[in-house]
Amino acid sequence: MIPHRFVPARRLRRRAHEFTPPPASGHPRGGVNHPGRVTASHPSRVDHRPMTDVGWPERGRHAPDFCLRSGPDRWLTLSQLRGRPVVLAFYPADWNPVCSDQMALYQAVLPEFTHFGAALLGISVDGVWCHRAWAEDRGITFPLLADFEPKGEVARAYHAYRLPEGVAERALFVLDRDGHITWAQVSPPDVNPGADGILTALEALTYERQVVS
Amino acid sequence: MTTPFRVTNGRLAAPVTDDDHIRGPVTAPVTVVEYGDYQCPYCGMAHPITLELLRERPNLARFVFRHFPLTNVHPFAEVAAETAEAASARQRFWQMHDWLYEHSDQFDPVHLAAGVEEVGLPVDEVIQEVNDHIYLDRIRRDFVSGARSGVQGTPTFFVNGVRHEGGYSLPEMLVAVDRAATVAA
Numbered sequence: 001m002i003p004h005r006f007v008p009a010r011r012l013r014r015r016a017h018e019f020t021p022p023p024a025s026g027h028p029r030g031g032v033n034h035p036g037r038v039t040a041s042h043p044s045r046v047d048h049r050p051m052t053d054v055g056w057p058e059r060g061r062h063a064p065d066f067c068l069r070s071g072p073d074r075w076l077t078l079s080q081l082r083g084r085p086v087v088l089a090f091y092p093a094d095w096n097p098v099c100s101d102q103m104a105l106y107q108a109v110l111p112e113f114t115h116f117g118a119a120l121l122g123i124s125v126d127g128v129w130c131h132r133a134w135a136e137d138r139g140i141t142f143p144l145l146a147d148f149e150p151k152g153e154v155a156r157a158y159h160a161y162r163l164p165e166g167v168a169e170r171a172l173f174v175l176d177r178d179g180h181i182t183w184a185q186v187s188p189p190d191v192n193p194g195a196d197g198i199l200t201a202l203e204a205l206t207y208e209r210q211v212v213s
Numbered sequence: 214m215t216t217p218f219r220v221t222n223g224r225l226a227a228p229v230t231d232d233d234h235i236r237g238p239v240t241a242p243v244t245v246v247e248y249g250d251y252q253c254p255y256c257g258m259a260h261p262i263t264l265e266l267l268r269e270r271p272n273l274a275r276f277v278f279r280h281f282p283l284t285n286v287h288p289f290a291e292v293a294a295e296t297a298e299a300a301s302a303r304q305r306f307w308q309m310h311d312w313l314y315e316h317s318d319q320f321d322p323v324h325l326a327a328g329v330e331e332v333g334l335p336v337d338e339v340i341q342e343v344n345d346h347i348y349l350d351r352i353r354r355d356f357v358s359g360a361r362s363g364v365q366g367t368p369t370f371f372v373n374g375v376r377h378e379g380g381y382s383l384p385e386m387l388v389a390v391d392r393a394a395t396v397a398a
Binding site: 101102104105107108109111112138139140141192193194195196199200 | 223226282283284285286353356357360361362363364365366
């Protein structure tokens with residue numbers, strides 16, 4: 001039996017057209033964000049795979065490195081955090097009610113993440129000033145990274161870019177101390193995934209370390 | 214287009230113990246646990262519903278309250294929770310709990326002190342204890358158990374250990390409690 005995620009390319013393309021708006025640019029394959037234009041270096045989710053399984057192929061892989069703006073004049077590089085677990089929380093948009101609830105929850109749970117030695121990073125395609133205003137409004141102190149230019153490049157690298165909306169998926173990744181993805185989950189945009197999955201994943205990391213050492 | 218996905222229901226990670234704040238008969242077959250924040254307006258709206266629920270199902274349901282203060286959005290939630298714990302140490306938890314939910318727009322120090330007095334607690338002692346944060350560990354323990362159970366926001370209810378999905382209007386809560394009672398029986 002053919003595994004579910006190896007969909008033949010032609011079938012995939014036909015499916016993609018079913019829910020894609022008509023090309024706006026006059027180009028037969030539409031604009032830059034058209035699924036037909038998504039390449040290996042700019043992949044995106046365009047099929048009907050169940051969403052919770054989307055994160056699975058990422059597990060065990062080395063997390064793609066990135067350098068993104070965390071403030072108007074500050075940058076953050078993922079590899080600088082090597083040596084401690086990292087929680088990457090991709091979310092669709094600042095000011096979105098579900099995102100607001102989710103990030104306010106993570107801010108409150110932050111001491112628990114810190115307890116596991118983990119760093120928490122929020123990532124969306126919004127710009128730095130938008131991030132700053134939202135963070136001040138919701139009392140968020142952990143870094144919010146702007147995947148702004150080229151838009152969604154990091155989200156695409158993590159297969160967490162949502163088309164045709166053009167925003168990041170509501171995707172969670174837990175990286176171990178060496179920068180490997182040990183746990184990943186993608187939730188529908190209107191579902192707040194909570195913090196329990198992250199906490200369980202961080203606990204498993206701590207446990208593995210104790211067993212090894 | 215529908216996107217199929219598997220919903221994993223949240224389950225209560227920490228079972229109800231004697232340390233919890235419990236209202237209603239000990240022998241009730243259904244236990245409703247609320248993770249709540251005293252400054253959260255939705256919890257304030259849910260409060261009369263929880264009271265009515267216990268009134269309509271007096272022998273069926275008991276109610277447990279656990280703290281889930283989201284301090285970054287509700288700056289007074291933690292102080293309110295600590296005040297409730299100070300009342301709990303003097304066997305007045307539910308009186309203070311009710312007062313806090315009925316006055317959740319008045320959490321400035323003056324009104325809070327008036328509330329503490331109204332409930333019949335020694336104001337100075339309570340203020341001292343709240344300022345010393347001696348109940349913060351317990352509140353944090355409640356919070357962490359909620360985060361581990363998949364609480365996403367407040368209020369979140371667990372009916373016999375399973376997260377209650379959907380709304381928390383009285384009819385919906387009654388249906389959830391009755392269903393849990395049928396399963397338990």
